[in-house]
Amino acid sequence: MHGKIMVYMDSTGRGTVMNLAKVFFDFNRQNWHDKKSMPSAGVFVEFNADGKRITSLKPSKYQEFKEDSFITEQDFWRTDSDDALEDMQNSRRSAYITQLFRTTDFDSIDHIPLSMTIPQAIQKYFEGEILSVEALKVNMENNDKEAPCILDFFIIKRFLNKAFDTLIFMDNSINQTQFATLKSITMHLENSFNDMRDKQKLLNTTRIFNEIFLSVQCHYQALVATIDTRKNRLASNEHQLRTAQTEMRLLTSKPKPDPDKIKIKQDRMDELVKEITYFKETLTRLEALRNDFYKKNLSLFENAFKLSREKLFQKIITGLNLCATIMDTKIWSVALKSSGVKNSYFSRNNTEHSFCTLSFAELYLSRLDKASLNPSDQKLYAYLQKINKEHGKKFLVVTSDLELLTKIKIQVFTLNPYFIVKYAPKKVNYQSLMRDNTFDMVYIDEKTAWENAADIILEGKHFDKYGKTKFKLI
The missing domain is CATH 3.40.50 (Rossmann fold)
Structure with a gap:
């Protein structure tokens, strides 16, 4: 089912989701099945429930519904899963591409409008990692104890866990829930770090460009459909011309050729030659336009993707260091009062x-x-x-x-x-x-x-x- 988190308490790890019928379902942190983000109020989710108790939930791929989008928030509520919503989105996008294909004067266009910008596509690809970093920013606002310096998470990780475990062992009256949110943020940031690090060697920027950016460019896809259609028309006309030429040779080889039939055939051949010339000329121009769009945006995408990935990767490392520092500061502060x-x-x-x-x-x-x-x-x-x-x-x-x-x-x-x-x-x-x-x-x-x-x-x-x-x- 689709729903929205209405309430979530970091201190208890419990929350409530509402569905289309305004029925409320309860869940806890253990039901959250997404390694890169955390539950929070206002997040759209996809979930399964046993009665009014949620057995599993994860953030929906759809968190924003803009005016120019192919789906609305109402569509989200009326569908049971992200797959169904994605099928609806793809169907409407295909219909729009077909409309562009039929109504656009491709003989006069000199550029291809963007349906999604490169930064938007990159943001969509790294949506989970960005959510992890944003969750830390919210927690930072609630941290009023300043540390002498920022710690290196990867150097002191094992000792951070040792300090926390020892603190709880020495004083079992300490409320562990005050550490729960920070530990959860750390876990999701570390998962994001490991995922980005492990995918580094297998990263295929061209594939990401085609799947995330190019597949949603409606005017580009309409142009591709036009090129394919004109190629088919060109091939068909060339085949018809060859057939007509063969028939013309047969007509002229007869002892008494029929002038009327020869004229009709010649007129048809002239018409086919004219159409073939038109399709060849327009295809040359349209393919150049398509190739220019592809190469230009691929180059921009690769550079922007590399810079964005490096920047986000560094933000995650910085986030982990901040998490370690805040966690250590909390441990130190609690220990002094224990x-x-x-x-x-x-x-x-x-x-x-x-x-x-x-x-x-x-x-x-x-x-x-x-x-x-x-x-x-x-x-x-x-x-x-x-x-x-x-x-x-x-x-x-x-x-x-x-x-x-x-x-x-x-x-x-x-x-x-x-x-x-x-x-x-x-x-x-x-x-x-x-x-x-x-x-x-x-x-x-x-x-x-x-x-x-x-x-x-x-x-x-x-x-x-x-x-x-x-x-x-x-």
Whole structure:
């Protein structure tokens, strides 16, 4: 059946579709069978239902009904499937082409009008991918937490999933539906990416041009029909001329030729020669017009298609990077407010990193021998070093009060997910950390310090090679 999504809630993944009879059908996200787009209110759909419960649905190929289109929104509602609607559209287009064929003066035309522009044809071909990108734009408008930088989805994907799974494991009270829409958008963008990447080697631009652009050019198709008709007429006239010439030879070879019959035959031959000359001349001009239209638009289409595809492909990659960044920001933000994460993660003495995707990547790399990393891990290692250099800062907490340490960690991590917090409960730890690191800030807990805070600061400045470290008493 054909219908329209009237309501869809991202938070629950549930929605309602209305059909022509204004009967409402319920569905959930699992019923959506399209890997490149997402359900949303206002989308025309094709669906199957068991009673009032939808078993499967997908977006219709027809989302817009323009004034010059061969089908209307009423036609959409009155048909049960896209195939039936497409047959109706093709039938009406064929009738229109026939009308053009019969009414157009092809002897006087000097150009072929376009029924669909090249950008429109390309947009139609990439309709699913464009819908995926548009869905992300809507979600971006609702994202008010700004990240320090845009992450690379393909480098950190596995750690993003690990961070999310760990977050849910540590605090099962977290509402997972707040991540559902973003995860769905990511899935559809990744499917679009994989589809475009896999089709790259098999891409046949000429076939796409013929199927998507040329097949809907009504004036062009009418011209092609005219050329075929005139070719047939030319072949028929040439055959008639040959037959007439044979008959003329028979008439003139008789002992007493009939002058009247010879004149009639000669007049017919002259008429055929005139028609043959006409068809040859017009066919030469019309075929040149057709070939010029084909070659010119094919060249424009190939260039526009290549540029549009590259631009859209880059948009999808950018979209995936944005999805990874937004997802990571959500994980980081939720983790900072979670008591489960606080007790299980931030309270651990050896936790120097915030709860975010890159922290799990750092943990993974810490277990590997940096001298024997595979190419993928080398890329990850270089990527983390770059982010830490550009966006990371180091903080040191001088205390043996673990509760205070956790409090400061959360305060620092709230500022930036890529900040690092180390701690020194003893003098030997303090000296070692100050010697091997450059800290932006050192917090000193006077209550648990091993000696006077002033002496600790003085010793710290001795190790501070660049004189940039600040000290704060707590």
